[in-house]
Amino acid sequence: MPYLCVPEIFLDANATTPVLPEIFEVMQNVCCSQYGNPSSSHLAGTKPKKILADTRTAAAELFNVNDGRFIFNSGATEGINTAVLSALAPYTGSEQTRKCLLYGATEHKAVPEALKHWNQVLGLKAQLLEIPTNQFGELDLEFIEKNLSKALMLCTMGANNETGVVQNLEEVNSLLNHSSKVPWLVDSVQVLGKVPLDLGKLAIDYATFSAHKLYGPKGTGCLFVRDSAPYTPLQQGGGQECGERGGTENMAGIAALGRIFQWLKAPGTSPFQDMNQLLAYRDQILSALRHLFPDLVLNQPYPGSLPTTLNFAVPGFDSSQLIAMFDAAGIRVSAGSACSKGRPQSFVLKAMGLPSWQCEGAIRLSFGPASSPEFIQQVTQRIEEMAKRRNATATPTNNELWVPDPFALGFAGFADNVNKTLYYAGDILQVEQYLQQRFSNSEWQLTKLEAGKHEFGDFFFKIADANHFTIGHNYTGNALAFTSGGVVITEKQCEDVEIISAEEVIRRNFVLIDVRERLEFTMQSLTDTEYSVIESERHDWCRLALSYTHDKATEAAITVCRSGGRSLKAAALIHAASRAKVYSCSDGATDIFQLLAEK
Numbered sequence: 001m002p003y004l005c006v007p008e009i010f011l012d013a014n015a016t017t018p019v020l021p022e023i024f025e026v027m028q029n030v031c032c033s034q035y036g037n038p039s040s041s042h043l044a045g046t047k048p049k050k051i052l053a054d055t056r057t058a059a060a061e062l063f064n065v066n067d068g069r070f071i072f073n074s075g076a077t078e079g080i081n082t083a084v085l086s087a088l089a090p091y092t093g094s095e096q097t098r099k100c101l102l103y104g105a106t107e108h109k110a111v112p113e114a115l116k117h118w119n120q121v122l123g124l125k126a127q128l129l130e131i132p133t134n135q136f137g138e139l140d141l142e143f144i145e146k147n148l149s150k151a152l153m154l155c156t157m158g159a160n161n162e163t164g165v166v167q168n169l170e171e172v173n174s175l176l177n178h179s180s181k182v183p184w185l186v187d188s189v190q191v192l193g194k195v196p197l198d199l200g201k202l203a204i205d206y207a208t209f210s211a212h213k214l215y216g217p218k219g220t221g222c223l224f225v226r227d228s229a230p231y232t233p234l235q236q237g238g239g240q241e242c243g244e245r246g247g248t249e250n251m252a253g254i255a256a257l258g259r260i261f262q263w264l265k266a267p268g269t270s271p272f273q274d275m276n277q278l279l280a281y282r283d284q285i286l287s288a289l290r291h292l293f294p295d296l297v298l299n300q301p302y303p304g305s306l307p308t309t310l311n312f313a314v315p316g317f318d319s320s321q322l323i324a325m326f327d328a329a330g331i332r333v334s335a336g337s338a339c340s341k342g343r344p345q346s347f348v349l350k351a352m353g354l355p356s357w358q359c360e361g362a363i364r365l366s367f368g369p370a371s372s373p374e375f376i377q378q379v380t381q382r383i384e385e386m387a388k389r390r391n392a393t394a395t396p397t398n399n400e401l402w403v404p405d406p407f408a409l410g411f412a413g414f415a416d417n418v419n420k421t422l423y424y425a426g427d428i429l430q431v432e433q434y435l436q437q438r439f440s441n442s443e444w445q446l447t448k449l450e451a452g453k454h455e456f457g458d459f460f461f462k463i464a465d466a467n468h469f470t471i472g473h474n475y476t477g478n479a480l481a482f483t484s485g486g487v488v489i490t491e492k493q494c495e496d497v498e499i500i501s502a503e504e505v506i507r508r509n510f511v512l513i514d515v516r517e518r519l520e521f522t523m524q525s526l527t528d529t530e531y532s533v534i535e536s537e538r539h540d541w542c543r544l545a546l547s548y549t550h551d552k553a554t555e556a557a558i559t560v561c562r563s564g565g566r567s568l569k570a571a572a573l574i575h576a577a578s579r580a581k582v583y584s585c586s587d588g589a590t591d592i593f594q595l596l597a598e599k
Contacts, residue, residue: 009331009379011332013308014213014334017212019256020215023256023259026255027252030051034251035251037248038249038251039238039240039248051254052249055261056069058265063198064199064200064201068199069227069242072250072254073222075208075221077114078234079209079222081117081234084114084115085232085234087153087229089232091122094123095124096125096126099124100151101127101128102155103154103155104133104157104167105130106157106160106163107157107187108161110187112130124152126152129151131143134352135352137160137301138167139156139172141171141172145175148175148176152182153185154176154185155186156187158186158197158207159190161189162348163300163348163352164300164310164311164366165300169202169204177203183230186206186207189210192213192214193272204224206225208223209222215370216257220256231244233246272369273369273371275307282309285367285379285380286310288387289383291387292390293312297314299311299352308367312362313362314361315361318344319344322335322363324517324520325517326363326386327562328519329386330524331379335364344360349362393522398417399415401542401543402415403471404431404434406480406487406542406573408486410430411430415439421447423449424446424449426467426469428448449461451464460472460474467483476547476578478548479577480576487542489572494568497571497582502587505560506596512533512560513533513560513571515537521589524590526560526592529593538566541574544574545577545578546577549580550580556581558582559582562590564584564586564588570584571583
């Protein structure tokens, strides 16, 4: 392959999976040949009716159900809302201030949000009570037992979507058997095809499933409801699903779900690998990751978690940096699924009591049970190639002019590498973490610049007060003003930046200014193309902008990043400092590579 980004490797299967070819054929056949409405009384409705019946039967056999039914819906979120409404509807209008709604601290956000919504809508005013977990993500059983007597509902997960932690449902079940009956909802999305689930032995009242987590289409799922559990339809309509879920059934999706259930019933006929093979796959990938990041730390109990999931962090990196690095290498991974004010954090890892750096740097890598040995080999080879590229890259030195984040922090410094002194302007408290990483107290002296003008080689600092200063270039005449919030740029300066597409970039004689981070352009370098390229990390953007002069031999310069957002900011910064014409690419570096590869 001429470029590392082609082909794409998708390692975010816990978020979704592709539709397998055989599933697609099943869906196509239903859409084109068996398209009758199952509610119709004529013969065209008989085949769809049979699909519904066969899929329900397959589900009942797979999960060992003899006391309950499956209601087809749009997926787990609808199933969760239906289950919560059903469990709480009997208390409508009666305040339950002394009662509680129990849910695991690491549940998918759909669960607490549904509990909060229906608790308010139904006027219950019950207390939402989060079940703590230990450092391994396991629910606190003593906490559950202590609060069961006042619970209106209990919600737990079969397996966690971020960490792959598998809950011990048998232990939860024993608590319910020894206390008064409380409606129990289990989010079973991630266990499908990975962990056995016996609904005949467990006192689960509601269980939710989504087809797209196991090679089916999005927008299809089902809800298991125990016969003895209360049930209230979420939506009314034409009496479909025996009056329990209005709306014409998604027959193609349900047929796909039926095929998935059949495969799981007869493993020898399915494309899914067995547990031992999946565990071996995970070990292979982890071994390659440790070559890429020798100091990698796992955030999950290993090996006691889903065999298809790895959740890790790397000291010194946040999740956005690592995702950008993998993206540049053509590998799609994900991070924590929740955000707090400031830096993204994984609420799941936070609930497990892991340190902030792990919560902020969490990366989830997940593959599907149908992954082939060839695919896993491709994954490990790509990661090994990433390791070679990273190891071959020299450690960056401290740039003389250093502005860590020009659009967020009113802080700038000049690094005197000879005398090991960092002269700075702005609030040092904003950048303590940056300073610890780049300017060790044991090696560097930090000196704050007082009001007035200070010369440092080609650059000068003009300090007005603690929150206002200017940095300029003695020879180009370029300058940038700063406040406590970062560099000052007007709306007009942003509007003056012309945005063009990747297609136009490869047709014209541009200088490409790659404004991605080092991890990104190390994995996928634009210098491998025929273009003249300037690589500039965020902390170096201001030096570039202040030093920038237009090269008349080329048409113009264009900034390029991963997806377009940073590109516009960097172009506006260069234009604000130099008044030169600078373009911004609306697409990412990968789009340019792919167009060049096709060309």
